[in-house]
Amino acid sequence: MKILVAVKRVIDYNVQIRVKEDGTGVVTDNVKMSTNPPDDNAIEEAVKIKESGKANEVVAVSVGEEKAQETVRKALAVGADRGILVKTDSIVEPLAVSKILKKIVEKEKPDLVFMGKQAIDDDCNQTGQMLAALLNWPQATFASKIEVKDKSLEVTREVDEGLETLEVNIPAIVTCDLRLNEPRYASLPNIMKAKKKPIEQLSASDLGVDTKPRIEQIKVEEPPKRKAGIKVASVEELVQKLKNDAKVI
């Protein structure tokens, strides 16, 4: 069995975002970039399945600028066997990413495709579901547990009311929740080894995918600021403020 894992390079989750003064986006120059956190869970799960003997190859793919190669390389360092980078220059919407991934799936013929449930930059939460639609594959989103059966997966999903379990036939798309597993760190020897693993480079136009945006970003602005609060000295003062000033209790 072969597992394709899609990974995205995003601004590190610990970075405090700054909006550009001209309102065209957020500052990305000289900002720490990392793998989108739930994509780390997706890689980890694929590697674990391979280690259990149920898969024989894990391929990591990223769609993005040249530097997204680092993100693919990181996936190789934690156990993916080889990488693919599909280069694009501009922002690519999830619809276009899913069309690119569809081409990669047709070429690689994986049995499973894993990715994070949501990218923490645009917060769209679309790509996995869109890819599933385009391939007419079943989808299991927000997975917190995956059991590999003979010809299917049993997936526990994190939903608003609690947990839901689905059985999806293979081939399938799974989008991963942060609670799925604990991603490992890459060891130094594995980082060195990953440098020798192959990364195939393609471009969106090689694959014949039109990546022209359908959504125009008119402006990006800071969220409304909260007015500064106060520190209270005691519980008594807190309750009095909530009762008489804020009038919420």
Added chain:
Amino acid sequence: MSVLIISEHNNKELKPFTLNAITAASKVDEDVHVLVLGSNSDSVAKSVSEIPNVKKVIHINNPVYENYLAENYTSAIIKLSEDYSHIMCSANTFGKNLMPRVAALLDVSQVSDITKVISDDTFLRPIYAGNAFATVKSSDKVKCVTIRPTSFDPAPTSGGSAEIQLGEAGDSTELSKFLKKEEIKSDRPELGTARVVISGGRGMQSGENFKLITAVADKLNAAIGASRAAVDAGYITNDHQVGQTGKVVVPDLYIAVGISGAIQHLAGMKESKVIVAINKDGEAPIFSVADYGLEADLFDALPKFLEELNKLNTIQK
């Protein structure tokens, strides 16, 4: 043209976030239709028809829809899509799972999780966990939009009498099967819609200690939330998680106890009207968004807080 809302329900009752989606849809176009895909779901279709903002209910009653599967919902929605300029639903786990599957088959670039309708093609949406807001304009012929429920008031539920039109089921999938749902039942208000929310973080130190939170929640008729750290540590179940990848809440009063205030948690609660933080670390980032900060050991502060609440003559419900 008209807006098609995809309703969320359990075959008996409509889920409340559909009401918020209907309000958002009304801001796009007055001709709001609601699709009810269910099995033995007449009571849902009837209650939707009584919502004054709804002009038509399309009810497809078929055993295929006994349990919600995105694959089955999508094929029914695609069949109806030609008549609509917009397809909308709530951006909770229901709508997040469904809408991209619909959008991709219509070759539409979806607009996710909007907080404001600016015009019929332009919307406001948070990005980077709410640390920035983008105004975006869709150029697709059909707009597939999910709405952040807490950003729109729920539509009124009585006084209307929309026509209920029966529809045909779409293709059903063999690829995917519903096995079970473990719902956590509670007598408390729902986290997403509660007037007061009290949340615990890693500072609670154990699941057992959440009883301190529960006691205050009982007194204030509050929902109980948690940070991801508390859920990951196993103190409380995942349905309580507030944050970027959990639930977004906008209560009148949010009380964060033993929560440091990671960016991901703030994303889920910082639009709350009044925020209280109780934390023994005076430097914790949660204090930067708190209206009232109390630097104290929560194990002293929570019992005292309850004691002071008990002294009050009246408490708002």
